[in-house]
Amino acid sequence: MSDFFCDPDSVLVFDFDGVILDSASLKREAFAALYDDQPEPLRRAVRAYLGRRGGQPREVKFRHIEAQILGRPADEASIEALCRRFKAGVEQRILAAPAIPGALAFLESHRGRLPIYLLSATPEHELREIVARRDLAGHFDEVIGSPPDKVTGLGQLLNRHGLRAPSTVMVGDSYNDYRAARSNATGFVGVTADPAASPFPTDVVTTLDLRGLEAALASWYRQT
Secondary structure, eight states: OOGGGGOTTOEEEEOSBTTTBSOHHHHHHHHHHTTTTSOHHHHHHHHHHHHHOTTSOHHHHHHHIIIIISOSOOOHHHHHHHHHHHHHHHHHHHHHOOBOTTHHHHHHHHTTTSOEEEEEEEEHHHHHHHHHHTTOGGGOSEEEEESSOHHHHHHHHHHHHTOOGGGEEEEESSHHHHHHHHHTTOEEEEEOSOGGGOOSOTTSOEESSGGGHHHHHHHHHHHO
């Protein structure tokens, strides 16, 4: 057991897709499928963009794809329509997605031992529904979705609960999660199933899945 869990100020903040549920790639595929009618070069560009932009709200991704990749108007009505189509196509698959290995065991083991929060780019009302239907709500002190973006959301969480940034660790699978942690001066542990394709700087402590999270937190704690 790491000294992280003996520190009374320790706090964990988890991303959701790709960290608690094995749903990050599922969502990327659902996004990409909405553009299957486009020419192959544009489909490749969409997939490349989605591979780089995990952890961002879906409306941000759609605005970029529509305006910057496809070169067409990204008005609010079209973005809202795309968000509805995406939600309809992915909702049942998210509810059936398996948990990341070790996630449920970790949450159950440390439930009530320290504050644990969930911070996701998924719209908050949708996130809360998924968490409730997956019977996960009891594992988190608070469930936070978008808006706002993760940088702002994490900062607001720290302020709302009077949490110490140096004792708080964000656990995420995207560079956007890492950026949120760095912007708020919190710790960070990355989850990456393929270390060769890690989106994080080489000095970031990572784990393949949550079976290795205790060891990763111990390594992070020794570095602080």
